[in-house]
Amino acid sequence: MLQLLLRRLAQAALTVFIVISLVFVLFSVIPGTFTSSLQADKRDVSQDVIERLEDELGLNDPLPVRFANYVTDLAQGDLGVSYATRRPVSDMLSGRIWASFKLACAAIFFAVCVGLPLGFIAAIRQGSWIDTAAMTFAVSGLSIPGFWAGLLLMYLFSLKLHLLPTFGYGSGGLSHLILPAITLGIAPMALLARTTRAAVLETLNADFIRTARSKGMSERRLVTRHLARNAFVLVLTTIGLQFGSMLGGSVVIEKLFAWPGVGSLLIDSVGLRDIPAVQGAILVIVLFFLLINTLVDLAYLVVDPRIRYN
Amino acid sequence: MSEPILDVRDLSVSLVxxxxxxxxxxxxxxxxxxxEVFGLxxxxxxxxxxxxLAIAGLLRQPMQVTGGQIMLGATDLATIxxxxxxxMRGDDVSMIFQEPMTALNPLMTVGDQIGEMFVLHRGLSRRAARKKAIEALDQVRVSSPERRINAYPHQLSGGMRxxxxxxxxxxxxxKLLIADEPTTALDVTIQAEIVELVLELCRAKGTAVMMISHDLGLVARICNRVAVMYAGQIVEERASAEIFNHPSHPYTRGLVDALPRLGRRLERGQRRLTEIAGVVPALHEFPxxxxxxxxxxxxxxECTAASVPVTQLDGGGIVRCLHHV
Structure with missing residues (x-):
């Protein structure tokens, strides 16, 4: 298990390096720099100021030098200073990570609590109207773009029913969390419903289920003791992948709900070509994904006795 | 034959x-x-x-019992x-399946899987069931059962499972054990061991065995009586020695001839093993x-004109053929 963690750590370092390199290359290729973004919106920034800024931020250094500097700093745990705010990127991120994490957890909670039972019931009642309804619902959930679903929810629950706030973080309470979490969780919920249904159907056809039936147990015991856990093992990976990619997936949703998370920071920073902030945000998203994946691998050790990592 | 424990009358199963x-x-x-040890x-x-599966009440959609009686003692399993x-399943009638590799729950210890029987049918606590499970493992000659009880199926060999x-x-x-090709998936070296084990335990417990196999040689060796099925019908049923030495139905004859026997092929000057030409017709193509x-x-x-009735044989048993020997 220690070996697994060490391997994961090495893997994470490599992944992070590749991602950082990609971002550097991308931002050197796409048109526009931080200073050019300052002149956007027809703002009048004098040439002097621009030159002094470029000098100060090291923007005139060649790409390899800037890259080497960044990687050296990062290796020492320094995420650099934002071009736009002049604040350390780590400070900017620290408050936002919690907001994003909270949103991701709430969204996966919604996705699992709705998707799993939905898929389960659909499989147990395969071919019935419940199955058809659940799967139609699931396909719709997968097909509707998140931001559109978010707008609809806002319209319904905030503007029409006045039950929930439209957007914003508020004081960090539950009422502000519900709509963005549901919006973010719809697609994973739909996917989970489908995966669960497939997993349960596959497990229902397994030989050991026939053995369990031959022992003469009630359907309830069959489902709880023999079916559920085996089906869950098949779904666990999907849950992990969905949870892991949630921070990356929440970029648009965060923007839509003005959620002060890593995703909205990323979008703002990309517009400003604020590369240190962009790198910092992406770093968080990548590390979160790797962390969740490792946790899923560890969870398998608990759930499935067949799995041993050496 | 002693008093029947299982009496199946006109059992029909259909794809509905x-x-x-x-x-x-x-x-x-x-x-x-x-x-009794009966072969199918x-x-x-x-x-x-x-x-x-029909006898054990384990048929799954779209297969259904569409007629007949399955009397186990005085109870008709087809209608209860x-x-x-x-x-009754597991308590009065139980089954062993072909695939030991997949027939056990991979996420449960074998102890829990055996113990479950005592919990279900004897109302024992988990702790008491565990004790009984150790005894049961010991009975099937698994060494150090108190340790193996905690093993998961993937930690055991096919024979062990x-x-x-x-x-x-x-x-x-x-009262009845249905063994559906219990050794087909096993190594040849342990097949005999497993069959012997089943027979010995059943003898000790007074359990009747219905041994299902495609291996006529095996069945003839261990069973009192054998029924041969073809395309959903029983075509011959007799004492096993007779069916093996003097097969009456051409299909049974084919099965007996198809058994590889040492030296016989050379005796007859054959270069290949004997086979029955053609294949079993599919369900919807039964003539x-x-x-x-x-x-x-x-x-x-005449054979293709109308369905062939069952004939009682002189030496006991039945055959479904107009030209039986």
Whole structure:
């Protein structure tokens, strides 16, 4: 298990390096720099100021030098200073990570609590109207773009029913969390419903289920003791992948709900070509994904006795 | 034969879908005496497993019992309510399956899987059931059972797993054990061992065995009586020595001839093993007359005209052939 963690750590370092390199290359290729973004919106920034800024931020250094500097700093745990705010990127991120994490957890909670039972019931009642309804619902959930679903929810629950706030973080309470979490969780919920249904159907056809039936147990015991856990093992990976990619997936949703998370920071920073902030945000998203994946691998050790990592 | 423990009368199993039902098992009659070892033989797809599943009440959609009686003692398993069938399954009738690799729950220790029988049918606590499970493992000759009880199926070999299956099936001393090709998936070296184990334990517990196999040689060796099935019907049923030495139905003859026997091929100057030409017809293609007609060396025009009735043989037993020997 220690070996697994060490391997994961090495893997994470490599992944992070590749991602950082990609971002550097991308931002050197796409048109526009931080200073050019300052002149956007027809703002009048004098040439002097621009030159002094470029000098100060090291923007005139060649790409390899800037890259080497960044990687050296990062290796020492320094995420650099934002071009736009002049604040350390780590400070900017620290408050936002919690907001994003909270949103991701709430969204996966919604996705699992709705998707799993939905898929389960659909499989147990395969071919019935419940199955058809659940799967139609699931396909719709997968097909509707998140931001559109978010707008609809806002319209319904905030503007029409006045039950929930439209957007914003508020004081960090539950009422502000519900709509963005549901919006973010719809697609994973739909996917989970489908995966669960497939997993349960596959497990229902397994030989050991026939053995369990031959022992003469009630359907309830069959489902709880023999079916559920085996089906869950098949779904666990999907849950992990969905949870892991949630921070990356929440970029648009965060923007839509003005959620002060890593995703909205990323979008703002990309517009400003604020590369240190962009790198910092992406770093968080990548590390979160790797962390969740490792946790899923560890969870398998608990759930499935067949799995041993050496 | 002693007093029958299982008496199957005119059992039919059909595939019931949106169209008209398609018969898969056609009016099968079987009688198994108390403690008897009975063999059911046939090629894949002849309906022998369906018969077994029907008796154990384990048929799944779209297969259904569409007629007949399955008397276990005084109870008709074909008509009793689900709940009652559930209580009898595992307790009075139990089954062993072909695939020991997949027949056990991979996420449960073998101890829990055996112990579950005592929890379900004897109302024991988990702790007491565990004690009984150790005994049961010991009975199927698994070494150091108190340790193995905590093993998961993937930690055991195929033969070991089949022993666990046997321990589960015989845990509650059932009246009837249905063994559906219990050794087909095992190494040849342990097949005999497993069969011997099943027979010995059943003898000790007074459990009757219905041994399903495609291996006529095996069945003839261990069973008192053998029924041969073809395309959903029983075509011959006799004492096993007779059926093996003097097969009456051309299909049985074919099965006996198909058994590889040392030296015989050379004696006859054959270069290949004997086979029965052709394949079992599919469910929806069962012919009107004799179902074996298309592959039969003795076929005449009468055979295909109308369905062939069962004939009582002089030495006891039955055969379904107009030209039986």
């Amino acid at each position: 879908g949106s169209g008209p039902p398609i018969g898969a098992v056609d009016r099968v009659n079987l009688t198994i005496g108390r403690g 033989v046939g090629e894949s797809g002849c309906g022998k497993s369906l018969c077994a 309510p689900q709940r009652q069938m559930r209580r 089949q022993r666990v299956m046997i321990a589960i099936a015989l845990a509650c001393d059932p 009107e007359g004799c179902r074996f007609a298309a592959r039969c060396p003795r076929v005449t025009s």
